[in-house]
Amino acid sequence: MRRPDWAPETIDIDRPSAARMYDYFLGGSHNFAVDREAAQAMLAAIPETPLIAQANRAFLRRSVHFLVEAGVRQFLDIGSGIPTVGNVHEIAQAIAPESTVAYVDIDPVAVGHSREILAGNDLAVAIQADIRDPDRILDHPEVLKLIDFGQPVALMIVAVLHYVRDEDRPTEIVARLRSALAPGSYLALSQASGEGRTSAEWDQANAVYQRTDRPLHNRGRDEIAHLFDGFALVEPGVVWVPEWRPDSSHAFEEAERAIYIGGVGRLG
Amino acid sequence: MIPDPDAMPYPLATPGYETTAPAVPDAGGGRHPQSPGLAIFARAWAKAVTGTSYLPVTPAQLEEFLEGLTIRLVEALYAEPFSLRRGYQIGAALVGAHIASAEGLGRTIEVIELHLLRDLGLAGDNLRDRMARLLGCVAIGYTRALRDRTLDEQESIRRAAMVAREHAEQALRESEARFRHQATHDPLTDLPNRALFTERLEAVFDRDGASGRRLGVCFVDLDGFKMVNDTLGHHAGDLLLTSVAAKLRRGVGEHLVARMGGDEFVILVEDTTCTDDVLKVADAALAAISEPSIVDGQELHVSASIGIVERPVAGTTPSEVMRAADITLHWAKSSGKSRWELFDPERNEREVTRYALSSAMPAALERGEFCLDYQPLVSLCDGRLLGVEALVRWRHPKLGVLGPDKFIGLAEETGLIVRLGSWVLAEACRQARHWIDLSPKAPFVSVNLAVRQVRGPGLVNEVTSLLREHDLPPGRLQLEITESAMMNGADESVDILRSLADLGVRIAIDDFGTGYSNLSYLRTLPVCELKVAGSFVEGLRAPAAEPASLTDERILATLVSLAHTLNLTVTAEGVETAAQADRLRAIGCDAAQGWHFGSPMPPTHVDALL
Numbered sequence: 108m109r110r111p112d113w114a115p116e117t118i119d120i121d122r123p124s125a126a127r128m129y130d131y132f133l134g135g136s137h138n139f140a141v142d143r144e145a146a147q148a149m150l151a152a153i154p155e156t157p158l159i160a161q162a163n164r165a166f167l168r169r170s171v172h173f174l175v176e177a178g179v180r181q182f183l184d185i186g187s188g189i190p191t192v193g194n195v196h197e198i199a200q201a202i203a204p205e206s207t208v209a210y211v212d213i214d215p216v217a218v219g220h221s222r223e224i225l226a227g228n229d230l231a232v233a234i235q236a237d238i239r240d241p242d243r244i245l246d247h248p249e250v251l252k253l254i255d256f257g258q259p260v261a262l263m264i265v266a267v268l269h270y271v272r273d274e275d276r277p278t279e280i281v282a283r284l285r286s287a288l289a290p291g292s293y294l295a296l297s298q299a300s301g302e303g304r305t306s307a308e309w310d311q312a313n314a315v316y317q318r319t320d321r322p323l324h325n326r327g328r329d330e331i332a333h334l335f336d337g338f339a340l341v342e343p344g345v346v347w348v349p350e351w352r353p354d355s356s357h358a359f360e361e362a363e364r365a366i367y368i369g370g371v372g373r374l375g
Numbered sequence: 376m377i378p379d380p381d382a383m384p385y386p387l388a389t390p391g392y393e394t395t396a397p398a399v400p401d402a403g404g405g406r407h408p409q410s411p412g413l414a415i416f417a418r419a420w421a422k423a424v425t426g427t428s429y430l431p432v433t434p435a436q437l438e439e440f441l442e443g444l445t446i447r448l449v450e451a452l453y454a455e456p457f458s459l460r461r462g463y464q465i466g467a468a469l470v471g472a473h474i475a476s477a478e479g480l481g482r483t484i485e486v487i488e489l490h491l492l493r494d495l496g497l498a499g500d501n502l503r504d505r506m507a508r509l510l511g512c513v514a515i516g517y518t519r520a521l522r523d524r525t526l527d528e529q530e531s532i533r534r535a536a537m538v539a540r541e542h543a544e545q546a547l548r549e550s551e552a553r554f555r556h557q558a559t560h561d562p563l564t565d566l567p568n569r570a571l572f573t574e575r576l577e578a579v580f581d582r583d584g585a586s587g588r589r590l591g592v593c594f595v596d597l598d599g600f601k602m603v604n605d606t607l608g609h610h611a612g613d614l615l616l617t618s619v620a621a622k623l624r625r626g627v628g629e630h631l632v633a634r635m636g637g638d639e640f641v642i643l644v645e646d647t648t649c650t651d652d653v654l655k656v657a658d659a660a661l662a663a664i665s666e667p668s669i670v671d672g673q674e675l676h677v678s679a680s681i682g683i684v685e686r687p688v689a690g691t692t693p694s695e696v697m698r699a700a701d702i703t704l705h706w707a708k709s710s711g712k713s714r715w716e717l718f719d720p721e722r723n724e725r726e727v728t729r730y731a732l733s734s735a736m737p738a739a740l741e742r743g744e745f746c747l748d749y750q751p752l753v754s755l756c757d758g759r760l761l762g763v764e765a766l767v768r769w770r771h772p773k774l775g776v777l778g779p780d781k782f783i784g785l786a787e788e789t790g791l792i793v794r795l796g797s798w799v800l801a802e803a804c805r806q807a808r809h810w811i812d813l814s815p816k817a818p819f820v821s822v823n824l825a826v827r828q829v830r831g832p833g834l835v836n837e838v839t840s841l842l843r844e845h846d847l848p849p850g851r852l853q854l855e856i857t858e859s860a861m862m863n864g865a866d867e868s869v870d871i872l873r874s875l876a877d878l879g880v881r882i883a884i885d886d887f888g889t890g891y892s893n894l895s896y897l898r899t900l901p902v903c904e905l906k907v908a909g910s911f912v913e914g915l916r917a918p919a920a921e922p923a924s925l926t927d928e929r930i931l932a933t934l935v936s937l938a939h940t941l942n943l944t945v946t947a948e949g950v951e952t953a954a955q956a957d958r959l960r961a962i963g964c965d966a967a968q969g970w971h972f973g974s975p976m977p978p979t980h981v982d983a984l985l
């Protein structure tokens with residue numbers, strides 16, 4: 108049963124949180140024992156998980172760089188996570204200080220932490236919302252305060268949609284968000300693919316996330332590419348994230364083991 | 376001068392860690408650090424720490440940063456005197472640059488130890504010793520910074536969790552409050568709803584149940600609200616309800632006003648000292664409601680009826696109170712609306728009994744609980760028994776024998792009167808036959824007819840077949856109808872009476888004198904006897920000398936002579952004394968009935984009279 112509108116979510120920090128596990132994989136300490144314990148189980152399943160998370164986070168960094176260079180000054184970052192290191196506003200505002208960022212996450216603790224980090228930054232906000240309810244995000248007064256949908260917006264949906272079930276129609280969610288965007292807007296998206304790993308590895312990984320607040324729903328490359336419908340993909344298209352405009356020789360050694368597939372598309 | 380590394384910005388986007396390092400002392404043939412060896416070493420270092428944790432920079436930026444740190448390492452290595460602090464600062468700077476993990480430290484020490492001197496071609500006195508001490512300090516500075524960072528992050532995530540939890544709890548409380556409000560209030564008027572009212576009423580009982588305290592309840596219902604809805608529409612109806620709700624709330628002050636649904640409201644008056652306390656509230660409510668309401672620009676005037684209950688809390692229950700209030704509301708409605716009525720336990724008792732009787736009656740008729748008594752009708756000329764009036768009785772299993780005044784009205788309300796009347800008629804005919812068989816002096820039997828029976832279609836057939844069934848001469852049956860029944864009677868009733876008279880059945884007007892006493896009207900009816908109501912006869916009990924008594928006697932005399940003119944015989948009812956009988960005889964009255972001549976009696980007693 109879906110929670111009725113009037114009933115707020117309860118905070119259950121006795122349950123591993125995907126957001127805090129991700130922080131752990133990136134090397135952060137914004138996590139609790141339950142998270143670390145689940146993260147260890149994940150490491151047992153896929154030992155390179157920290158490198159994979161880092162590769163995804165690096166994709167986020169490079170895509171924000173690219174988008175600022177492309178002239179975008181507004182960022183709607185959905186599934187933004189716990190602000191650890193290298194957050195969208197830090198990357199964007201370092202290059203273009205006037206850039207505005209609206210962070211959206213379903214995890215109330217992640218949002219609480221974001222608010223703390225953003226205190227004093229007038230150009231960034233954090234709201235708690237569910238990507239499965241795109242209208243709420245698009246109509247949210249805090250979002251509208253910073254994001255002018257009449258101007259190009261960079262829509263960031265990085266490492267989020269693998270927490271959204273097929274029944275919740277991720278393609279339609281993205282399409283709905285796209286419909287609010289002005290021409291010249293971009294979509295940067297990545298998600299965990301079901302490829303490049305043995306099914307035993309996946310079974311183990313899925314079992315770990317089953318215990319968390321956000322079970323995994325991996326998708327194939329074609330399905331991920333489909334999420335960009337309506338956008339014109341920029342080079343090099345939808346690829347393993349380490350292969351997306353790599354900036355050094357230190358790239359992930361075997362890109363096809365990086366699990367995350369993603370890309371950037373432009374709205375004509 | 377060496378800049379404080381803690382104050383140095385980490386090169387995030389803008390490359391160019393500008394080293395302000397002075398020329399490194401050329402200690403023992405050492406080479407200047409900005410040699411190609413510096414870049415080689417920095418690259419090796421960068422490679423070693425990449426992947427140990429997420430670094431939010433490009434590899435090029437990382438190498439540049441590490442080149443700067445390398446210069447500081449070399450400076451620290453040669454500094455005179457050796458400074459621990461420089462080593463600490465370098466360790467902290469690494470953590471500040473997010474190279475912040477156990478692996479980050481391990482690999483850093485390894486790469487410095489293995490490559491620094493060699494790649495940069497450094498040499499000098501005690502260099503090995505200095506290196507060991509420097510690495511120790513780097514490790515200390517690094518670990519301290521890492522621990523601080525870890526603790527900070529832990530603290531901030533815990534705080535975020537706490538704040539989030541507080542938010543969630545607050546939201547939960549608010550939504551609970553909202554939900555509770557929704558669950559306990561009427562959405563249209565925002566008044567408390569039935570649920571809340573019930574809760575409050577029950578709370579009064581829980582609290583005051585054993586005390587001497589009293590409470591009052593006003594059950595309010597708008598008069599003619601349905602009309603408003605039907606003629607002006609539901610929207611107007613809703614506006615009216617909202618307006619009335621607001622007035623009520625204002626009008627009755629601190630007392631709880633709830634909307635029970637539709638146009639019903641209820642006011643809870645707690646802790647009353649006497650009935651008057653509630654009456655005042657009811658008056659205020661009526662006054663508030665009677666103020667005109669503006670609905671859709673129209674001035675609407677409505678009134679309301681109120682049922683009031685006021686009693687001690689002890690000894691009653693919430694549902695009893697509500698039922699009593701509801702009953703009383705109906706009294707207020709049926710006694711003309713726009714008023715309050717106060718609950719009257721005796722009236723209620725009567726109504727309850729009536730209700731119980733009327734619902735038990737059909738089965739009682741089936742079971743044969745009814746029977747007939749007969750009261751003699753005696754000739755005033757010669758004292759002969761002319762006839763008997765059949766009077767129905769109900770032998771109630773619990774209440775004993777009930778007279779017709781206890782149940783005929785109810786039977787008329789429920790319509791059972793038709794079946795009961797038929798039973799009486801049939802039984803009386805059977806009995807009449809019995810007496811004919813018994814004696815040549817057998818009396819005629821007089822049976823009361825209810826209005827409904829006279830209006831019903833089958834009466835003539837019913838009487839015809841009864842006469843035939845019992846081979847009863849029609850003149851042995853007399854049917855009594857009341858004056859008022861005849862006056863209100865439609866033409867068809869008159870036709871029915873005429874048909875009955877044509878059969879030869881006697882028709883009598885019962886209770887004459889209590890209605891219009893319209894003698895001229897009687898002329899057109901096929902009537903052969905008038906029964907003068909007992910109230911007239913009563914006047915004759917007083918001594919004949921009294922003026923009032925004389926007047927009654929004159930009226931009766933006139934009546935009798937008029938009746939005789941119309942060829943009607945006159946029977947006086949309710950004759951109780953010999954004196955009355957004498958005076959009636961003197962007037963010329965034909966027959967009489969009453970205690971003086973015999974009370975109603977079972978048929979077997981009549982047998983004895985024959």
Ligand SMILES: C[S@@+](CC[C@H](N)C(=O)[O-])C[C@H]1O[C@@H](n2cnc3c(N)ncnc32)[C@H](O)[C@@H]1O
Nearest residue numbers: 126129186187188212213214237238265266270
């Ligand atoms: C792996 S983190 C990604 C963080 C950041 N975007 C990045 O790529 O570095 C995924 C985040 O998505 C959030 N998330 C999961 N399901 C979500 C949903 N239905 N709506 C919004 N956020 C969601 C989680 O709470 C978590 O913080």
